[in-house]
Amino acid sequence: MNKKDINIVYSSDDNYSQPLGVSMHSLLDNFQSDKYQLIINILDGDIKDENKVKLTNIGKIYKTKINFIKVNTEIFADFPQMYYYTLPAYYRLCIPDILKDVEKCIYIDCDTLVIGNIEGLYENSLDCYLLAAVEDSVAEQVLKMNCPFFKYIKKYFNSGILLMNLDKMRQEDFTAKAIEFVKKHSKELIYADQDVLNFLCIDKWLPLEKKWNLQVDRSQTRVKPDPIILHYTTGYKPWCRFYNNYYQRFYKHYLKKWPEYKIKETTTLIAAKQIIKFIPYSVPIVRFLKKFIN
Numbered sequence: 001m002n003k004k005d006i007n008i009v010y011s012s013d014d015n016y017s018q019p020l021g022v023s024m025h026s027l028l029d030n031f032q033s034d035k036y037q038l039i040i041n042i043l044d045g046d047i048k049d050e051n052k053v054k055l056t057n058i059g060k061i062y063k064t065k066i067n068f069i070k071v072n073t074e075i076f077a078d079f080p081q082m083y084y085y086t087l088p089a090y091y092r093l094c095i096p097d098i099l100k101d102v103e104k105c106i107y108i109d110c111d112t113l114v115i116g117n118i119e120g121l122y123e124n125s126l127d128c129y130l131l132a133a134v135e136d137s138v139a140e141q142v143l144k145m146n147c148p149f150f151k152y153i154k155k156y157f158n159s160g161i162l163l164m165n166l167d168k169m170r171q172e173d174f175t176a177k178a179i180e181f182v183k184k185h186s187k188e189l190i191y192a193d194q195d196v197l198n199f200l201c202i203d204k205w206l207p208l209e210k211k212w213n214l215q216v217d218r219s220q221t222r223v224k225p226d227p228i229i230l231h232y233t234t235g236y237k238p239w240c241r242f243y244n245n246y247y248q249r250f251y252k253h254y255l256k257k258w259p260e261y262k263i264k265e266t267t268t269l270i271a272a273k274q275i276i277k278f279i280p281y282s283v284p285i286v287r288f289l290k291k292f293i294n
């Protein structure tokens with residue numbers, strides 16, 4: 001029997017090649033299916049050739065096709081970047097236009113680890129929904145922030161893992177609307193692409209079980225039921241020195257598979273800055289204070 005394709009999409013610049021490779025490795029290592037095969041599409045924001053070779057080699061181990069798709073980065077040049085969000089975060093807004101012949105795909109952030117079979121996520125039926133996602137773990141605090149269009153949003157999802165109904169998104173001209181929205185509201189966005197997606201998908205997204213996107217922070221102990229996708233949100237990442245929590249052991253296992261993997265050194269000042277980011281409201285507060293400093 002011919003296996004059906006599940007299209008996976010990652011988005012990365014060269015700096016994020018290592019976490020991308022680690023996540024990809026975990027995804028492929030834990031995937032098995034009689035019905036499906038994976039195709040990995042990487043939205044490529046100038047990943048260097050040496051890292052492309054490393055990524056392609058991971059695909060070879062698991063006999064999985066890896067496509068690098070060059071992104072027209074000029075579209076995003078003026079898009080706002082805040083904290084740990086970089087421009088590739090916005091590339092996901094263009095997936096419906098990039099994967100023109102694909103009806104449905106799974107988008108995965110690079111700061112993740114897939115420790116179970118992703119098949120079950122793909123099998124969710126999207127019907128009339130634009131996408132499926134997991135409600136953000138700090139949704140309530142986020143929606144209280146001072147952002148003019150948050151008042152229209154009742155439920156706020158995390159955009160790190162998305163099951164996307166690309167057919168439906170194309171019908172609604174989603175990409176063009178999203179890019180226009182960023183340009184118009186660039187000064188108001190707090191969580192980059194995530195705010196845009198939440199606004200454009202009001203009442204049009206399907207909430208998924210938490211196991212498909214467990215937002216892991218440093219204090220976390222084991223969560224039941226066991227998660228399938230771990231998402232290391234906030235600025236303090238598991239490839240930083242001194243990072244530690246229950247789920248770090250899973251990360252280390254796959255990190256070691258990346259040739260010449262690097263641990264990011266952390267100075268006390270950087271560590272302190274990262275801790276500040278855990279405090280709710282820190283983003284608008286810091287932004288507010290900056291106005292007076294500049």
Ligand SMILES: [Mn+2]
Binds near residue numbers: 109110232233
């Ligand atoms: Mn993320």
